[in-house]
Amino acid sequence: xxxxxxxxxxxxxxxxxxxxxxxxxxxxxxxxxxVLVLSLYTAFKFRTNVEGLGALQFESSRPLINIxxxxxxxxxxxxxxxxxxxxLLSAIVMVAAxxxxxxxxxxxxxxxxxxxxxxxxxxxxxxxxxxTDLFFLYAFHELALIPTFLMIGLFGRGEDRVRVAWTITxxxxxxxxxxxVGLLMAVVALGGSxxxxxxxxxxxxxxxxSIPADQQGWIYLLLLVGFGILVSxxxxxxxxxxxxxxAPIPVAMLHAGVLKxxxxxxxxxxxxxxxxxxxxxxxxxxxxxxxxxxxxxGLVTIAQKRLDRMxxxxxxxxxxxxxxxxxxxxxxxLSGAVMLMxxxxxxxxxxxxxxxxxxxxxxxxxxNKLGGLAGKVPRLGLLFGFAAFASAGLxxxxxxxxxxxIFFGGFANMGDSLGWLQWATIxxxxxxxxxxxxxxxxxxxxxFGPEPTTLKGVRDLTWATxxxxxxxxxxxxxxxxxxxxxxxxIRPAIDGFFLVTAG
Amino acid sequence: MPVYYLEIIVVALGLLMLxxxxxxxxxxxxxxxxxxxxxxxxxxxxxxxxxxxxSTDGSFWQFYKAGDQLSLYFKGIAVLTTxxxxxxxxxxxxxxxxxxxxxxxGAHRQAGLGEFFALPMFTCAGLMWMxxxxxxxxxxxxxxxxxxxxxxxVAYLRRNVGSIEAGVKYLILGALSTxxxxxxxxxxxxxxxxxxxxxIATALAAxxxxxxxxxxxxxxxxxxxAFKIGAVPFHFWIPDVYQGAPxxxxxxxxxxxxxxxxxxxxRLVGPFLGSPALVGKVTLVLxxxxxxxxxVGNFSALPQKNFKRLLAYSSIAHAGFLLLALASAPxxxxxxxxxxATVIAFYLGAYLLMTLLAFLVMSTIRQRVVSEELxxxxxxxxxxPFLAVTLLIAMASLAGVPLTAGFWGKFFVLKLAVEQEQxxxxxxxxxxxxxxxxxxxxxxxxxxxxxxxxxxxxDTAFPVAVLTRIAMIALTVLIFAVGIYPNLIxxxxx
Numbered sequence: 003x004x005x006x007x008x009x010x011x012x013x014x015x016x017x018x019x020x021x022x023x024x025x026x027x028x029x030x031x032x033x034x035x036x037v038l039v040l041s042l043y044t045a046f047k048f049r050t051n052v053e054g055l056g057a058l059q060f061e062s063s064r065p066l067i068n069i070x071x072x073x074x075x076x077x078x079x080x081x082x083x084x085x086x087x088x089x090l091l092s093a094i095v096m097v098a099a100x101x102x103x104x105x106x107x108x109x110x111x112x113x114x115x116x117x118x119x120x121x122x123x124x125x126x127x128x129x130x131x132x133x134t135d136l137f138f139l140y141a142f143h144e145l146a147l148i149p150t151f152l153m154i155g156l157f158g159r160g161e162d163r164v165r166v167a168w169t170i171t172x173x174x175x176x177x178x179x180x181x182x183v184g185l186l187m188a189v190v191a192l193g194g195s196x197x198x199x200x201x202x203x204x205x206x207x208x209x210x211x212s213i214p215a216d217q218q219g220w221i222y223l224l225l226l227v228g229f230g231i232l233v234s235x236x237x238x239x240x241x242x243x244x245x246x247x248x249a250p251i252p253v254a255m256l257h258a259g260v261l262k263x264x265x266x267x268x269x270x271x272x273x274x275x276x277x278x279x280x281x282x283x284x285x286x287x288x289x290x291x292x293x294x295x296x297x298x299x300g301l302v303t304i305a306q307k308r309l310d311r312m313x314x315x316x317x318x319x320x321x322x323x324x325x326x327x328x329x330x331x332x333x334x335x336l337s338g339a340v341m342l343m344x345x346x347x348x349x350x351x352x353x354x355x356x357x358x359x360x361x362x363x364x365x366x367x368x369x370n371k372l373g374g375l376a377g378k379v380p381r382l383g384l385l386f387g388f389a390a391f392a393s394a395g396l397x398x399x400x401x402x403x404x405x406x407x408i409f410f411g412g413f414a415n416m417g418d419s420l421g422w423l424q425w426a427t428i429x430x431x432x433x434x435x436x437x438x439x440x441x442x443x444x445x446x447x448x449x450f451g452p453e454p455t456t457l458k459g460v461r462d463l464t465w466a467t468x469x470x471x472x473x474x475x476x477x478x479x480x481x482x483x484x485x486x487x488x489x490x491x492i493r494p495a496i497d498g499f500f501l502v503t504a505g
Numbered sequence: 506m507p508v509y510y511l512e513i514i515v516v517a518l519g520l521l522m523l524x525x526x527x528x529x530x531x532x533x534x535x536x537x538x539x540x541x542x543x544x545x546x547x548x549x550x551x552x553x554x555x556x557x558x559x560s561t562d563g564s565f566w567q568f569y570k571a572g573d574q575l576s577l578y579f580k581g582i583a584v585l586t587t588x589x590x591x592x593x594x595x596x597x598x599x600x601x602x603x604x605x606x607x608x609x610x611g612a613h614r615q616a617g618l619g620e621f622f623a624l625p626m627f628t629c630a631g632l633m634w635m636x637x638x639x640x641x642x643x644x645x646x647x648x649x650x651x652x653x654x655x656x657x658x659v660a661y662l663r664r665n666v667g668s669i670e671a672g673v674k675y676l677i678l679g680a681l682s683t684x685x686x687x688x689x690x691x692x693x694x695x696x697x698x699x700x701x702x703x704x705i706a707t708a709l710a711a712x713x714x715x716x717x718x719x720x721x722x723x724x725x726x727x728x729x730x731a732f733k734i735g736a737v738p739f740h741f742w743i744p745d746v747y748q749g750a751p752x753x754x755x756x757x758x759x760x761x762x763x764x765x766x767x768x769x770x771x772r773l774v775g776p777f778l779g780s781p782a783l784v785g786k787v788t789l790v791l792x793x794x795x796x797x798x799x800x801v802g803n804f805s806a807l808p809q810k811n812f813k814r815l816l817a818y819s820s821i822a823h824a825g826f827l828l829l830a831l832a833s834a835p836x837x838x839x840x841x842x843x844x845x846a847t848v849i850a851f852y853l854g855a856y857l858l859m860t861l862l863a864f865l866v867m868s869t870i871r872q873r874v875v876s877e878e879l880x881x882x883x884x885x886x887x888x889x890p891f892l893a894v895t896l897l898i899a900m901a902s903l904a905g906v907p908l909t910a911g912f913w914g915k916f917f918v919l920k921l922a923v924e925q926e927q928x929x930x931x932x933x934x935x936x937x938x939x940x941x942x943x944x945x946x947x948x949x950x951x952x953x954x955x956x957x958x959x960x961x962x963x964d965t966a967f968p969v970a971v972l973t974r975i976a977m978i979a980l981t982v983l984i985f986a987v988g989i990y991p992n993l994i995x996x997x998x999x
Contacts, residue, residue, distance in 0.1 A: 066989070066991070066992065112886075112890065140907065141912075145907070147906060148906060152949075155950065164950060167954070172939065176939045179938055182919065183923065186923045190920070194924065
């Protein structure tokens with residue numbers, strides 16, 4: 003058994019054990035820590051001098067289907083720089099999410115179901131990022147579907163959580179179905195002989211077997227819509243903010259932080275290499291949509307009156323930058339996009355964890371009912387400040403390192419005059435201002451200003467919540483100060499990506 | 506042991522059960538069902554050990570298709586379905602007794618129960634023959650064996666108006682469709698001069714075939730078979746009959762009858778698809794039928810408030826997906842590859858697992874709550890978490906969530922449609938599958954997110970009989986096992 007197989011199976015086996023009656027919180031936390039340790043170990047062992055997107059490490063493969071008329075499908079895992087970064091992201095957020103989850107006795111309802119669902123959501127994301135087989139990449143992502151539905155409906159906050167649970171599930175399953183058709187079309191167009199991603203990419207880059215350009219257009223469009231729904235690309239974003247604001251905090255952390263990245267991961271890993279002509283064809287559309295994410299949703303975010311909804315919309319907004327990096331389509335842009343996937347995942351999880359804490363202590367997240375918290379809960383205030391600055395993209399945090407790459411990427415291949423991409427980048431820069439506005443406003447109205455008399459005295463962060471929050475914050479800052487920590491993995495993968503597609 | 510003894514064993518078993526019912530004084534007549542289960546279990550194991558005759562031509566068994574893995578697989582489906590139906594029927598016996606009880610003094614308090622266990626055995630034998638039928642006469646005879654025993658079983662609850670009504674509806678429409686079938690067969694015989702499917706295929710593939718007459722006979726046969734499998738617009742009987750029939754029989758109809766209908770359909774459509782003169786029009790008709798069935802089945806399921814009716818429409822919807830596979834048949838039939846026949850067989854196997862699981866839960870709940878409305882399932886997760894989670898898994902699989910058996914069925918069908926570039930049908934299929942998520946999750950919403958109605962007696966868990974529990978666990982495990990390793994079923998088809 004390879005180490006990646008262990009990493010993927012561990013959360014799933016733990017979930018099974020919990021279903022059969024093992025102690026829930028203990029096992030969930032234990033297995034997620036074990037996954038984190040193992041992921042760090044793989045990162046440590048990862049050889050960064052191997053070039054090529056197809057150059058996978060820690061590969062393993064077990065054939066599952068082999069019959070005539072059907073390409074072989076195998077349970078294959080492996081890592082390249084991009085998936086390694088996302089594996090680390092998933093492992094870190096999973097530990098933090100399970101850490102901040104309430105104790106078994108504090109959960110109203112079945113604690114077993116609660117922890118089991120968290121493990122399935124996190125484990126599904128890890129499986130999807132590590133899969134080298136198109137089928138399992140898809141299937142692992144779907145593992146989170148039903149648990150998310152149950153978690154929001156059973157343990158969610160707010161009156162219309164059932165409706166919200168329903169909306170997100172139907173919306174995402176429609177997205178997945180569209181995606182499935184797109185993937186099948188790509189596989190069939192490439193000869194229908196394999197589901198192995200590396201083999202498919204090789205076929206797509208061979209002029210003899212690549213997909214005809216007009217077909218590529220259709221396939222890319224389907225993949226864009228399918229993956230786009232999963233990433234809440236404008237105008238397919240409406241499921242995201244209500245779901246994140248109503249979901250239990252750990253689910254919001256895992257979903258906004260980790261699972262949503264699957265869509266952009268899929269675009270980079272599958273849609274771009276398999277249908278490069280399609281990507282070119284729809285570039286203008288993508289640019290317009292991503293500006294919808296950054297500017298329109300950015301303005302919507304400013305208008306929010308509650309912290310959880312604001313965070314939900316802000317996470318939708320930041321997806322626009324990732325798309326911008328993908329649209330730039332060069333080394334700088336793509337590596338910035340991957341970096342931002344990581345940075346945003348950590349920072350939004352951090353913000354949701356803190357928001358959950360505020361809600362727990364004060365019973366509300368509405369801006370006009372809260373204020374002056376800095377005096378009461380100084381540690382929470384300080385940490386929230388860091389998280390808000392990180393999310394707004396201040397230097398010193400990973401988000402800055404990522405966004406700056408994306409913006410430079412927008413100009414890297416500029417011709418004599420400003421093209422669509424450059425104009426989009428210039429407009430997108432204003433998004434930074436927008437996110438600074440809403441983050442600082444939120445910070446001010448929560449922690450400074452007059453204190454409403456309705457608030458009761460409460461305790462500051464305890465160590466039990468401080469530790470997971472610190473874990474996330476330290477990750478953000480260390481990557482922010484030393485981007486090379488992640489760049490050493492990302493760069494060879496992206497370089498290799500261009501090596502393959504150019505040749 | 507030659508393969509054709511299997512049906513004889515099943516029939517003998519059914520007769521034995523009837524004899525025991527008549528001549529042995531049993532305290533608890535459920536013992537008859539247990540005998541049946543044991544016997545069917547043995548038959549199921551025998552399926553893996555049978556020998557195929559080289560050829561059946563000229564022998565007494567000439568109506569029996571030789572050397573065909575697919576028919577063995579469908580026999581397996583029939584036996585397994587009947588086995589689980591008997592488990593359900595044993596659980597269901599108090600309701601049967603209550604609805605059939607004879608006030609006559611001196612009668613056994615479970616009078617009328619024995620036949621309810623024995624009749625499914627004859628249905629099972631009919632289903633098994635259907636799988637092997639290779640000629641128009643044997644198709645017809647086996648089909649009628651199945652249908653006639655179903656007429657009785659559907660109307661079995663004679664003190665229940667709903668059951669009687671369902672029986673009459675099924676009888677009238679069933680008889681009508683039989684008429685169409687025979688008429689179609691007559692035309693087919695007139696065109697080809699043969700009753701044997703192999704010879705018919707050769708005759709239809711000839712360049713000088715009378716296309717108009719052949720298409721006419723195809724249309725007649727199509728009407729009859731579309732009735733059996735519940736394809737739109739011949740589906741109107743399904744919701745009413747499903748709702749009225751005793752729950753175990755509904756399960757039997759929904760799985761056994763449908764599977765057998767499809768294998769007959771495959772056998773009968775095969776010769777038409779193999780004819781260059783006819784294949785275009787036949788595929789077009791099948792495509793229209795598939796599209797209509799997917800749309801009507803899925804969208805009629807959306808507003809349903811009765812769980813049985815919901816499953817009835819869901820079974821129509823699944824028939825639509827199966828037709829989609831058939832409509833995407835490649836012009837050159839691929840025998841061993843992942844062609845429509847294999848896909849349909851796989852889909853039906855997966856459908857068996859998840860549908861029977863849903864019905865097992867339903868019949869367990871029906872024993873205490875006299876209702877099959879969705880309201881009866883409210884708050885089930887709090888009172889009986891085991892049943893709720895089991896039903897959730899069945900629903901997830903029916904909706905086609907990956908890593909469950911149901912997903913692979915949809916996956917293979919969609920892949921066929923993509924390969925054959927059936928874009929319009931593909932769009933319809935996607936819309937239908939998306940609608941499916943809505944109505945399958947509706948039941949999950951009731952079970953998990955709503956609180957139990959206060960009128961039910963306490964918050965105690967529903968009792969689940971041992972055999973039922975074993976069956977539920979086995980089906981659940983199989984749903985996931987097939988979902989992760991579909992070769993479990995595909996291997997049987999190679």
